[in-house]
Amino acid sequence: MTTPQVMRIMALSINTAARAGSIIRDVMQRGNLGIVEKEGKDDLQTEADRSAQQCIIASLSRKFPNLKIIGEEGDSNLDVKPEWLVTDENEEFLKNCCPEEWREIKEEEFVVWVDPLDGTSEYTQGLLEHVTVLIGVAIKNRAVGGVIYQPYYKQSNGEIGRAIWGLKGLGTGGFKPTSPPKGQMIITTTRSHLTPLVQQALDALSPTEVIKVGGAGYKVLQLLEGRAHAYVFASPGCKRWDTCAPEAVLEAYGGILTDLAGVHYSYAAEVDYKNRMGVLATVPELKHSDIANQVPKDILDALRS
Numbered sequence: 001m002t003t004p005q006v007m008r009i010m011a012l013s014i015n016t017a018a019r020a021g022s023i024i025r026d027v028m029q030r031g032n033l034g035i036v037e038k039e040g041k042d043d044l045q046t047e048a049d050r051s052a053q054q055c056i057i058a059s060l061s062r063k064f065p066n067l068k069i070i071g072e073e074g075d076s077n078l079d080v081k082p083e084w085l086v087t088d089e090n091e092e093f094l095k096n097c098c099p100e101e102w103r104e105i106k107e108e109e110f111v112v113w114v115d116p117l118d119g120t121s122e123y124t125q126g127l128l129e130h131v132t133v134l135i136g137v138a139i140k141n142r143a144v145g146g147v148i149y150q151p152y153y154k155q156s157n158g159e160i161g162r163a164i165w166g167l168k169g170l171g172t173g174g175f176k177p178t179s180p181p182k183g184q185m186i187i188t189t190t191r192s193h194l195t196p197l198v199q200q201a202l203d204a205l206s207p208t209e210v211i212k213v214g215g216a217g218y219k220v221l222q223l224l225e226g227r228a229h230a231y232v233f234a235s236p237g238c239k240r241w242d243t244c245a246p247e248a249v250l251e252a253y254g255g256i257l258t259d260l261a262g263v264h265y266s267y268a269a270e271v272d273y274k275n276r277m278g279v280l281a282t283v284p285e286l287k288h289s290d291i292a293n294q295v296p297k298d299i300l301d302a303l304r305s
């Protein structure tokens with residue numbers, strides 16, 4: 001029997017994210033980040049963002065030429081150094097059994113959303129544990145699979161970097177699932193894109209504690225590892241590549257990620273990339289709709305306008 005495409009795409013994404021992670025470490029080590037401002041000082045790009053994206057898109061499109069891939073850093077030159085081309089699919093992942101519902105999905109039915117370096121602002125400031133590589137796999141508008149790779153995570157065996165993955169219908173891997181403390185409401189939110197509206201939404205949810213960290217990937221990791229109950233961001237600043245992989249991993253785990261009104265984003269290729277209605281993610285222990293219902297209407301109206 002041939003291996004279903006979704007399993008092969010996920011398995012190649014795991015290994016490719018790790019390769020992108022090593023490129024991110026190399027750029028930092030060389031010390032010349034090559035920072036440019038995209039839409040302003042709140043929207044930076046470095047040599048690591050550019051090179052990691054080239055590695056990911058070239059590797060995935062070489063093996064899956066009919067795959068639709070959308071990367072944060074726009075069109076990339078795919079004529080990359082041979083050592084950036086990843087061809088091996090992750091064998092550990094391939095030992096898993098493909099969920100029935102994804103078995104027949106063809107290459108051209110996927111959309112892959114790539115954020116080659118999530119947490120660029122933190123990367124440039126040396127807060128390296130916040131940095132992740134995000135590869136999200138969408139099928140029929142929905143985020144279904146995802147890889148969150150942390151290039152600077154120190155494993156207990158001394159190895160550097162770890163890959164966290166999730167596939168709906170199969171589950172998750174690469175981390176130790178942990179429930180957040182009972183009787184508290186710890187919210188994680190942005191560290192570098194705080195606005196009055198972002199703060200207003202936090203205040204409305206009466207958190208017992210607020211954890212400000214960089215990146216959508218790292219914030220969802222706070223939920224997966226029991227350090228926070230919810231991720232709340234009342235801002236139109238995130239884009240589909242920020243949330244596709246985190247949403248898939250969190251939902252494969254039993255949590256939920258939507259906009260602030262409680263509605264799922266579409267990950268179809270032709271959508272407007274902006275997550276205009278903000279981000280709300282919750283752990284499985286919370287009722288997502290209860291939290292969404294606590295978001296004041298004027299905050300939703302402000303995002304809509």
Ligand SMILES: Nc1ncnc2c1ncn2[C@@H]1O[C@H](COP(=O)(O)O)[C@@H](OP(=O)(O)O)[C@H]1O
Nearest residue numbers: 043117118119120190192193214215216237238
């Ligand atoms: N106002 C804004 N302008 C541009 N990007 C924004 C933004 N608000 C959030 N983002 C992007 O959303 C991601 C998570 O943001 P934050 O860490 O503030 O929660 C980051 O992704 P990148 O680092 O991949 O660009 C960040 O750049």
Ligand SMILES: [Mg+2]
Nearest residue numbers: 043044072120
């Ligand atoms: Mg960016």
Ligand SMILES: [Mg+2]
Nearest residue numbers: 115118119242
């Ligand atoms: Mg990002």
Ligand SMILES: [Mg+2]
Nearest residue numbers: 072115117118
């Ligand atoms: Mg990015």
